[in-house]
Amino acid sequence: MITPATPLQIGQMVVDGRLYKSATSETRASDDGFVTNDLLDFYRPMITAGTPLIVTGSLFVSRQGKSAGRQAGIDDDDKIAGLAQWAELAHSGRTKLIAQLNHGGRQIAKALPGERIVSASNIREPLYGSKPVPLRRDEIPAVVQSFAEAARRAVEAGMDGVQIHAAHGYLLSQFLTPHTNRRNDDYGGPLDNRARLLLEVLGAVRASVGDSYPILVKLNGTDDLPLRRAADTGELLQVARWLQDDGADAIEISRGHYESWPGMVQGNYRGFLVNSVTRGPLASSSRLRKSMIFAASPVVERVAGRLRPPVEGFNLGHAAEVAEALTIPVICVGGFHSKEGIGHAVGSGMVDAVSAARAFIADPFLYRNVVSTPNEHRPVCGYCNLCIASFSTTRIDCGSPDIRTLRDVMIRQDAGEPTATPD
Numbered sequence: 001m002i003t004p005a006t007p008l009q010i011g012q013m014v015v016d017g018r019l020y021k022s023a024t025s026e027t028r029a030s031d032d033g034f035v036t037n038d039l040l041d042f043y044r045p046m047i048t049a050g051t052p053l054i055v056t057g058s059l060f061v062s063r064q065g066k067s068a069g070r071q072a073g074i075d076d077d078d079k080i081a082g083l084a085q086w087a088e089l090a091h092s093g094r095t096k097l098i099a100q101l102n103h104g105g106r107q108i109a110k111a112l113p114g115e116r117i118v119s120a121s122n123i124r125e126p127l128y129g130s131k132p133v134p135l136r137r138d139e140i141p142a143v144v145q146s147f148a149e150a151a152r153r154a155v156e157a158g159m160d161g162v163q164i165h166a167a168h169g170y171l172l173s174q175f176l177t178p179h180t181n182r183r184n185d186d187y188g189g190p191l192d193n194r195a196r197l198l199l200e201v202l203g204a205v206r207a208s209v210g211d212s213y214p215i216l217v218k219l220n221g222t223d224d225l226p227l228r229r230a231a232d233t234g235e236l237l238q239v240a241r242w243l244q245d246d247g248a249d250a251i252e253i254s255r256g257h258y259e260s261w262p263g264m265v266q267g268n269y270r271g272f273l274v275n276s277v278t279r280g281p282l283a284s285s286s287r288l289r290k291s292m293i294f295a296a297s298p299v300v301e302r303v304a305g306r307l308r309p310p311v312e313g314f315n316l317g318h319a320a321e322v323a324e325a326l327t328i329p330v331i332c333v334g335g336f337h338s339k340e341g342i343g344h345a346v347g348s349g350m351v352d353a354v355s356a357a358r359a360f361i362a363d364p365f366l367y368r369n370v371v372s373t374p375n376e377h378r379p380v381c382g383y384c385n386l387c388i389a390s391f392s393t394t395r396i397d398c399g400s401p402d403i404r405t406l407r408d409v410m411i412r413q414d415a416g417e418p419t420a421t422p423d
Contacts, residue, residue: 103143221317
């Protein structure tokens, strides 16, 4: 019987279990994208707990693609030394470390000096309010090459694989989605054109790293864009088939664009918009935009909580469709946190593995506490989503004081530090 502790082979890499840490925008790198001790300390307890595989937070492949403050980068050879420290830390606990390669596209609040916000077309991003310019045909090869060079750096840093981020409405996802791709050249229109950039990136990355190095892809199972021209699940399933045919070793299934909110994350939303504006990704918005968000937030947050309440495994249906059609491993992310939910997903054969992000922020020992040494007193994510609301300008952390306190006590205990201070 397959359990969350059963090893899984991804390409030529064997992973010790089937519950993984999905990518999180940690907002703990230096301002210019270098690995810091704060970033390493975020992952240290996950590694000591035996988490089999960790996907880094989104690593920008170029200055143009940097989508958040204090985001770690893989855009230049000067980043390799810090990334190597990260890999060395992971390997001290037998964790496989996968570098997530990404370009933010239009989901960037403010471009770096000398850069432009670009996308497939000039469709405004409604949350940030950013208006991109379409990538020119002659600029696309440089974007492809930036992913290939980033993958080379991951190899040189000793990372165990890469994940190409083609979900969540970032640049590669923007090309896949008709709503954000209105082009009339050979990168727009029919699905094979809209998938062209992603497949070119995969081909260039494979050429850069060789046949045996693991390449994963993160892909939407649904764009979750009601009343807009979304890529439907059938189209995304076909893209997954093409990715498999072209050499991808595994697919992680998620959902949505930023403008899919609240569908992309699901959960509870009290205070989400206010935090996003005051200390999160919308902090650089105009005064008028902030005022409008403040005014609308009580109603919008209440409606969001009713429309998309927390559900464990909310992407499992789409991921199971992909898994049935492919022979390479399929990983599902989306609200996993319990022994029962994780065990059902992998034990039933619906998917090959599951991943979690918010649950690991609440409990970095999640793998140990759920899979190897179950602990009923562990901190459990309440899906308040305040961790996500703070990324980009504030280091990401659990938004619940009670959960955060319990987690920090566990971290000190695991490190052998005192957990109480005498009066």
